[in-house]
Amino acid sequence: DGVLLFQQVPMVEMDGMKLVQTRAICNYISMKYNLYGKDLKERALSPNVHVSIFVLFQTRDTTASALTSSLSLCQGHKSSSANAPLPYMLSKTITVLKDHGKDFLVGNQLSRADIQLLEVILMAEECKPDILAKFPLLQSFKARISNIPTIKKFLQPGSQRKHLVREEEVPKIMQIFY
Numbered sequence: 001d002g003v004l005l006f007q008q009v010p011m012v013e014m015d016g017m018k019l020v021q022t023r024a025i026c027n028y029i030s031m032k033y034n035l036y037g038k039d040l041k042e043r044a045l046s047p048n049v050h051v052s053i054f055v056l057f058q059t060r061d062t063t064a065s066a067l068t069s070s071l072s073l074c075q076g077h078k079s080s081s082a083n084a085p086l087p088y089m090l091s092k093t094i095t096v097l098k099d100h101g102k103d104f105l106v107g108n109q110l111s112r113a114d115i116q117l118l119e120v121i122l123m124a125e126e127c128k129p130d131i132l133a134k135f136p137l138l139q140s141f142k143a144r145i146s147n148i149p150t151i152k153k154f155l156q157p158g159s160q161r162k163h164l165v166r167e168e169e170v171p172k173i174m175q176i177f178y
Helices: 022-032 040-057 063-075 085-100 112-127 136-146 149-155 167-177
Strands: 011-014 017-020
Touching: 011 022, 017 022, 040 085, 040 112, 085 136, 112 136, 112 149, 136 149
Parallel strands: none
Antiparallel strands: 011 017
């Protein structure tokens, strides 16, 4: 019926618009709720940092890889190997926090980059609850961002927050899309 531009999902209807593609949806929400920064410099840095976090932690080129990226995140960190990629990636984000020297990744207010990092931390903790044990700076970052009232409410049981895709769910999801 022409509702989905190029038959793409996800599709969100917001403010009278039908938005498709995760990045387009996130960009709109970020602009609407001032999650890009207060000035031109912060608006340039915020996408730079959040895209870097996104690229470090995910490679979502297709629906299939999007469905399995959370699985691979967990499966790749079941071993206690010191060479596991997630601790390396977390250490890179610590560098950004230390270099900035503030409570947030960009500027002095919540940005899309902060939300992106919190999402990654929460996903990693679902796979390996003690993943942040060696990262006190990220522990305090998670606590600080998680205590922002709207985020705190979203993280409560019964909210719209979804769990990671479980391996047994992949065939059913693939059947829906393919």
